[in-house]
Amino acid sequence: MMIEKQPGLKFRYSFPDFLYYSAMLAIPVVTALTAVLDRSGTAVLVYLLVLLGSVPVMLRFFCTHCPHYCREENTLKCIFFWGLPKFFRQRPGPLGVMEKSLSIAAPALVILFPVYWLVQTPGLFIIYLLSLFIFGASVRKNECPRCIYTDCPANRAQQQ
Numbered sequence: 742m743m744i745e746k747q748p749g750l751k752f753r754y755s756f757p758d759f760l761y762y763s764a765m766l767a768i769p770v771v772t773a774l775t776a777v778l779d780r781s782g783t784a785v786l787v788y789l790l791v792l793l794g795s796v797p798v799m800l801r802f803f804c805t806h807c808p809h810y811c812r813e814e815n816t817l818k819c820i821f822f823w824g825l826p827k828f829f830r831q832r833p834g835p836l837g838v839m840e841k842s843l844s845i846a847a848p849a850l851v852i853l854f855p856v857y858w859l860v861q862t863p864g865l866f867i868i869y870l871l872s873l874f875i876f877g878a879s880v881r882k883n884e885c886p887r888c889i890y891t892d893c894p895a896n897r898a899q900q901q
């Protein structure tokens with residue numbers, strides 16, 4: 742059982758934390774949308790469906806196990822969601838194999854889907870790769886070592 746206020750761990754995120762990571766994540770998303778929109782209006786609609794569809798999948802299969810989601814509050818407030826009503830029931834504890842698989846498959850599909858159109862505009866593809874790298878490295882360096890979601894396979898707090 743995690744002790745609230747345990748030193749070195751981040752128990753609550755602030756609205757500026759949410760804005761910071763949302764803005765950082767918006768860079769590869771807007772870059773990809775620009776590249777796809779440039780080539781195909783239909784593909785951009787499919788990409789938007791993939792993006793929006795990945796949100797409930799991640800919420801249901803990954804976030805419902807997270808302590809930020811399992812808090813006794815009606816809305817979710819963390820680095821990626823702010824004030825979102827909790828549509829799914831809480832599932833504290835480890836993820837099952839299917840939940841882990843879907844938690845990897847959904848973001849992988851979101852990342853890989855626009856690559857076909859991005860490679861046709863190399864400048865945008867480079868921005869896409871760099872912004873994804875900076876986003877991932879920032880979360881890995883700043884959040885994973887202090888994250889209270891110890892059942893997340895990427896958690897590094899227990900190694901500190």
Ligand code: SF4
Nearest residue numbers: 804807809810819821
């Ligand atoms: S911190 Fe991450 S895993 Fe936890 S609820 Fe927010 S998005 Fe989901």
